[in-house]
Amino acid sequence: MSRALSADEVAAWRSRMPAAFAPAGAARAWRLFWAAAFLAWLATTLWWFGVTPPRLWNGLWGLGVIIRQMVPPSPGEQWVEILRGLAESVAMAFLGTAIAAFVAIPLGFLGARNVATNMLFRFSLRRVFDGFRGIDQLIWALAYVRAVGLGPLAGVLAIATADIAVLAKLYAEAIENAERRQIEAIAAAGGSPTLVMRFGILPQVAPIMLGHALYFFESNTRSATILGVVGAGGIGLQIAERIRVRYWDEVAFIILLMVVTVMAIDWISSRIRRRLIGA
Amino acid sequence: MLEIDGLTRHFGGTRAVDGVSLRIPDGQMVGVIGRSGAGKSTLLRLINRLVEPTAGSIRFGGRDVSTLRGQALRDWRTGCAMVFQQFNLVQRLDVLTNVLIGRLNHRRGALAHLASLFAHFSAAERATALATLDRFDLLGTALQRADTLSGGQQQRVAICRALMQQPRILLADEPIASLDPQNARVVMDALRQVNRQDGLTVLVNLHHLDTARAYCDRIVAMQQGRVMFDGAPGELTADRVAMIYGVSEAEFHGHAAPLTGSGIAMPAGALA
Numbered sequence: 010m011s012r013a014l015s016a017d018e019v020a021a022w023r024s025r026m027p028a029a030f031a032p033a034g035a036a037r038a039w040r041l042f043w044a045a046a047f048l049a050w051l052a053t054t055l056w057w058f059g060v061t062p063p064r065l066w067n068g069l070w071g072l073g074v075i076i077r078q079m080v081p082p083s084p085g086e087q088w089v090e091i092l093r094g095l096a097e098s099v100a101m102a103f104l105g106t107a108i109a110a111f112v113a114i115p116l117g118f119l120g121a122r123n124v125a126t127n128m129l130f131r132f133s134l135r136r137v138f139d140g141f142r143g144i145d146q147l148i149w150a151l152a153y154v155r156a157v158g159l160g161p162l163a164g165v166l167a168i169a170t171a172d173i174a175v176l177a178k179l180y181a182e183a184i185e186n187a188e189r190r191q192i193e194a195i196a197a198a199g200g201s202p203t204l205v206m207r208f209g210i211l212p213q214v215a216p217i218m219l220g221h222a223l224y225f226f227e228s229n230t231r232s233a234t235i236l237g238v239v240g241a242g243g244i245g246l247q248i249a250e251r252i253r254v255r256y257w258d259e260v261a262f263i264i265l266l267m268v269v270t271v272m273a274i275d276w277i278s279s280r281i282r283r284r285l286i287g288a
Numbered sequence: 289m290l291e292i293d294g295l296t297r298h299f300g301g302t303r304a305v306d307g308v309s310l311r312i313p314d315g316q317m318v319g320v321i322g323r324s325g326a327g328k329s330t331l332l333r334l335i336n337r338l339v340e341p342t343a344g345s346i347r348f349g350g351r352d353v354s355t356l357r358g359q360a361l362r363d364w365r366t367g368c369a370m371v372f373q374q375f376n377l378v379q380r381l382d383v384l385t386n387v388l389i390g391r392l393n394h395r396r397g398a399l400a401h402l403a404s405l406f407a408h409f410s411a412a413e414r415a416t417a418l419a420t421l422d423r424f425d426l427l428g429t430a431l432q433r434a435d436t437l438s439g440g441q442q443q444r445v446a447i448c449r450a451l452m453q454q455p456r457i458l459l460a461d462e463p464i465a466s467l468d469p470q471n472a473r474v475v476m477d478a479l480r481q482v483n484r485q486d487g488l489t490v491l492v493n494l495h496h497l498d499t500a501r502a503y504c505d506r507i508v509a510m511q512q513g514r515v516m517f518d519g520a521p522g523e524l525t526a527d528r529v530a531m532i533y534g535v536s537e538a539e540f541h542g543h544a545a546p547l548t549g550s551g552i553a554m555p556a557g558a559l560a
Contacts (some may be wrong), residue, residue: 014415022415029384029430030414 079261091247095266098243099274101161101236102229105168110222112173117180117218118206123192124184135181141174146232150241161242168229168236176221183217184210216286223278230271289313290335290457290489295344296513297330304330306513307344314456317483317490319500319521322510323533323540328493331510332459335491336370337361348456366393369450371479373462375442379435383426383445386434387417390452420448424478440471447478451486458482460492464499476503497529497537 014022023030032040084091118124120138125131149170153163192209200208237245244263251259290312297305305327312318320328333339335346337356346354353364369390377386388409395404403409409417421427424444429437434445443463450458460479464472480503483490494500500507501521509517509524509532516532517524529537 014412014419018419019412019415022418023411026418026427026430029418030411 075257078257081258082261082265083258084262085259091263094244094247095270097161098233099230099270101164101243102168102226102233105165106172106222106226106229108169109172109176113176113180116177117184120177120181121184124206138174138178146171147235147239150236150239154240159240164233164236164241164243167241172225176225179221180218183214187213219285220282223282227271227274227278230274234267291347293345295334295346296342297334297339298342303513305334308515312489314489315487316506317504318506318508319504320491320493320508320510321497321500326510327513328510329461332461332491332493336365336368336459362393366453367455368457368459369453369455371446371450371458371460371463373465375446377434377442377445380433382431382433384417384430386445387421387448387452388413390449417452420451424448439467440474443467443475444478455488457489462493465495
């Protein structure tokens, strides 16, 4: 096919197979309709919230003032308290994620299409996951603070409760994407359903599960900060207090510490992943 | 003329390709044979520059292509199209778009690049792609997703993609190793058609001596990265095969000597 086609030949091909040259009329109109609907939605929300260039500009100016007050960051006088709060946040994230990661394993198997073949059971379980996922960590934290009192226990329970449903859903999806051929081989060798899960599915999905859990640990270290603001333990309370009295230099110090902590966790978890998954 | 001189590639301590020198005139159909790990794939990937040589040079039409960079390298790659064992089509794109990928490097300028990003191709390019698909009996599949096609169809789509590059050389890396005999024949026929009708130089890696003998003008046999034989198919007799590989032709193909009764010990009554 090194020879270029003449205009007539191109026209002949176009009339022979028009769909190869442009989407058909209906498909094109449909695409235009959705593009217009998306733009209209965007414009409406911007108008609704009164987003205007001068407001954005003034907001950025205010932020600039705060950032100027943050330099240079300073630990203040209570740096032992700060370190203790930070350690508490990391510990809360670790404990909460570990609980969620383990509880979610059996739930994930029960929610996977290729394991739980009973449609009604699986459907109901998945809707329960959806319900739990619809409630944010912060709401759980507020509830647990009333139930078990102020302190890190409320934070741990909030993290675990909120993440069980999310991790169970992610695990279930990983299990559904596991390769059928490997699973079939265990069944063909005479393995019981439990052993099929153990040897056919688990080796395939374990690295994915571990990856999700490590990512959630890192992400929860960040969100554990905010739990402190509502009294569920950790560094959050210290930040909230300093923002109230506008000690921005000390806020900046805590933020920098948190960034370093999250970076360290990210580094360690990527090492663990490479070591255990071999990828 | 493709001139390869002392081409060598090390991976760690192993020499995948070890001092290979070949002269391949334009329009020749060359079968490269050897067992897995003989360095056939690495040789082809070195020519396309998917792998960088440790030493040696590759020249085409008198020009050294082993040191090209940037646009010049992309032009060289367009000129020596690759066909892979696992077809390497983009599974979620339709067949037509997969074939049009062969045109990407023919579209020059920032504007054409932008059009490519939005998958806009001209009517002439689309018509050429359709004509190419039609030539290999694939027109009906043009608007299907690539992953809905059988292996043999996918490999022919890959050949169409290669032809759209308007290459001078076609490098086929084990193109039939994943296909059944029927489809293997269709794909090998397509490669020969490309060689005879379009006058392309074809380098094809093959597992089986019979296929190479039936389709190729010339056979290059490799063993542990070295060229052990280079000549007409007729010269590669059973004796030569035995000499190069130290095994009979049947054993070369992996048909081990027939089992002599002992077999695998079975627990008594296991199948009773």
